[in-house]
Amino acid sequence: MSLKKEIQRRKTFGIISHPDAGKTTLTEKLLLFGGAIQEAGAVKSNKIKKGATSDFMEIERQRGISVATSVLAFEYKDIKINILDTPGHKDFAEDTFRTLTAVDSVIVVIDVAKGVEAQTEKLVEVCRMRKIPIIVFINKLDREGKDAFDLLDEIEQKLNLTVTPLSFPIGMGYDFKGIYNLWEKNVNLFSGTKRKQIEETIKIEDLQNPELDDLVGSKAAETLREELEIVTEVYPDFNREEYLKAELQPVFFGSALNNFGVRELLDCFIDIAPAPRPKESDTRVVRPDEQDFTGFVFKIHANMDPRHRDRLAFVKIVSGTFERNTPYLHVRHNKKLKFSSPNAFFAEKKEIVDISYAGDIVGLHDTGNFKIGDTLTEGEEMMYKGIPSFSPEHFKYINNADPMKSKQLEKGIDQLMDEGVAQLFILELNGRKVIGTVGALQFEVIQYRLEHEYGAKCSYEALNVHKACWVDPKDSKSEEFADFKRVKAKYLAKDKRGQLVFLADSAFTLQMTQQKYPNIHFHFVSEFESVS
Template identity: 35%
Template sequence: IGCGKNFKGVYDRETRRIETFKANMSGQKAVSEKDYDLDDPELEEAIGFTNYEHLHDDLELLDGAGAEFDQERVSAGELTPVFFGSALTNFGVQTFLEHFLSMTTSPLPRNTAEGTVDPFDENFTGFVFKIQANMNKAHRDRVAFMRIVSGKFTAGMEVNHVQGGRKVRLTQPQQMMADERKIVEEAYAGDIIGIFDPGIFSIGDTLCESDKTVTFEGIPTFAPEHFARVRQIDTMKRKQFVKGIEQIAQEGAIQIFQEMNSGMEEIIVGAVGVLQFEVLTFRLKNEYNVEVALDQLPYEHIRWIRNWHEIDPESIQGTSDMKRIRDLRGNPLLLFAHEWSVGMVKERNPKLILDEFGTN
C-alpha cells in the first residue's frame, strides 16, 4: 500500500488483513505496526483516502486477473507466492517467515551417486550450495553456506570433505538473519549454517561424518549468455585482480575463462545477465581496490568439449564466429556468436561431442 515515503503497509490476500507501517523520521526503522480488517472504518484514516481508493482498485484487479493461492501448485513449482516488505526496516519479515513455514515441507530425502540419503539418517551429511567472500570486508572473511541433509551437526566436529579428499574441522558455525549473526552449537536436517572457508570449498561439495563416501547430485548451473573481456587497468595490482576475480567466480555469480594460450592478465567473464558485469566491476573496485576495463564480446552460446582427451581443440574445424577457450581447471570450451554455428561445427567434426553447461 503506497510506495517510497508514502509506504503505508501490506495487505494479506489470504487472511484479508492489513498490516500498517509507520517509520521514524529517517524512514529507516519501523516504530509502530497495527493490523486492520479491510472493512474497518478506521482504515481510511490510517492509510489516507488516496491509498484507500488505490487499494480497493488493486484488489479488484487481482481478484479478477490474479491466480488463486493453491498449495499443491506452489509445491509443484507451478505457482509462486509474492510477499512485500522491507528487510531494512524489518517490516513484513515476520509475516513472510510465518507463511513460509506453513507452505514449506519438512526436510526431504536427497539423491546421491550411491543412492538416497534420508533426513532421519543418524550419520551427518550436508552439501555446500553458496559461498560468499568479504561478508566482513575488514576481516576478508569467506563463508560457505551448507544445507544439512541428515544427522546432527555440532560445532567443531570433524567431517570428510569428499571432493577435497581430506578431513576438515568445521569451525565458527553461524546462522544469519539480515545483518545479524549468531554462533550455533547444534543444527539438524533442513537447517542452513555458514562455516568458515579457508578457500577449500566449492559449490556442490559434499561433507559427511562417516568414512563411507557420499556424493550428492550436483547443483545445476545456468549457462552464461553474455561475455566480456576483463583486464586490470593498473598492472601493478595483478595479485589483487586475480584474487578478486577468482573469489567472486567461486561464489557462482560469474564464470571465468581464459584464452587457450594466455594467463590471468586478461580473462573472459561469462554471466547470465549484463547486470552481473556491473556488480563485478563494483566489487573489484570496492572490495579489492582494483579498477578494470571491460569489453563486451559478441558471443552468446557456450559448449563443453566432452571428448577433449580424444580430440585436439586446436584441430577443430570451426566457423568464423567460434572461439576456443578453457576454464580454470583446464577444460576446453567453445564460444559461438550464433546458435546455427554450433550445428555447423558438429557437422564439420563428426567425432566431436559437445555438451551444454551442466552442474557444479
C-alpha cells in the same frame, strides 16, 4: 529435543521476484514480526536511506538493489525460520538459481500494478522444474493496481500455476479498506491517517453478519460478499498435500511496506510450509532425519567483512547434525576438515553455533578449499547433484590496469569466480582470461569489488562470443575430436575446473560445428553428467 523434532520445526525458504516488487521489504517485515529486528530500513527508489537489513554489500547500498543472496534466521512461535533473500535483478539470476537448490519452499512476490514480470516467469519456471512448493504474495495493495481476479488469471496463465486465494482485498489503492482472511476467517482493517497501522483483526466467520457492513461500509461489504462467492466457485479448496507436491499455490494479498497482510502470510506459512525435504545425491536419496551429517555448498561469499579478508562458504545441511570442531569429509578433496567457528546468519551479523540441524544454513570460514557444489559428509563418498553453472551471455577480456597489483588481481579474480559471481575461461591459444557473466551489470560489480576489496584495478576489452558450450566428446581419442581441436583452436578455452569449453562466435558457427562433428556434444550447463 529429539533430532526429528528439531528438524521438523525448521522451515527454509527463498523469496523471489522481479526487481522492485518489494521482496527485500517483505523480508524485513517478516523479521520484524519474528522480533529479529526492532525497526525496518526503508529501501526507496534506489536511494538507500537506512540500508535494508538484508542488503549488506557496499555496492548494494549505493545501487538500492540486492546483488547477492543473503541468509537470515529467526524464531517465530517456536519455529526456526531460515529466509534466503535473493537478488531480483536478472543480471544476478545465476545466484538465485543456485539458491533455489538450497530451499524447501518459496514465496513469490508480485507487484499489484505491474503483475507478472519477465524475471518472475523465469524463476517460477526453475521452481516448477524442481517441484518446489510456492506461496504467492501480491504486494503494494495500498496503491492503485490491477483487479484481483485479473491478477489471479495472469498468474495462472503466465506462470502456469493453479492458484487458490487464502486472503482477499477489500478495495484497492485509495479505496483499500483491508483484507478478508479466508484462512483464519477474519477481517483485517487498514486505518490511520497515514494508513500505516492495522487497527484491529475482527473474527467474522459468517459473511452475512451485519457487523461486516458496519466495519467497511455496506457497499464494500456487498462487493466483498459477491467476490468471495466467485472465489469459492471458481478456485479449488486449499489442500496441503497438493501444495507440498507443487500442484496448488495459495495466494495472499497485502502491503509489505505498511506491514499489512504480512502476519497472515507468516502464520499460514508456518502451518503449511514443508519441513526439510529429502535430496538426491549421485548415489542415493538422502533423508533429513538420518543420523549422519551431509550438506553441500550452494554459495561462497568473499569479504563479508572487508576489514578481515574472510571468505564464507554457505552450506545447506541436508541430513543429521553439523557440530563444531568435528572432522567432516570434503568429498572432492577426499580429506577431513574441522571447523572451529561455524556461523549462523542474520544478514552480515554472524554468530558462532555449536550445533546445527538439517534444514539450517551454516557459514564455514574458507581458505580456498571450497567450490560451489562441494559436498561434506561424515565419511560417505557421495556428491549432491544439480548445482550447475549456466552458459553466460556476456563475454569480455579482462586486463590488469595496474601492473604493480598483479598478485591482488589474480587472487581477486580467483576468489570472485569461486563465489560464482561470473565464470572465468582461459583461452588455450594464448592464455588470455575471459570473463563470462549472465548479466552485463556483473562486470561493474567485479570491477568495483576488485578495487574496493582487493586493491586491484582491471579493464575490459570487447570480445565477440555468442555462447559458451561445454565440450563432451564421445571418444576423446578419436580423429574427429583431434580435428575439432585443430580447426577450432582459437575458440577453445578451459573453465576453472579444467573442463574444455567452446566459445562460439555466432549461432550459425555453433550450428555448423554441431553438424560437422556429430559425435561431440555441446552443453549449455556445466554439470552435464546430471543434466543431459
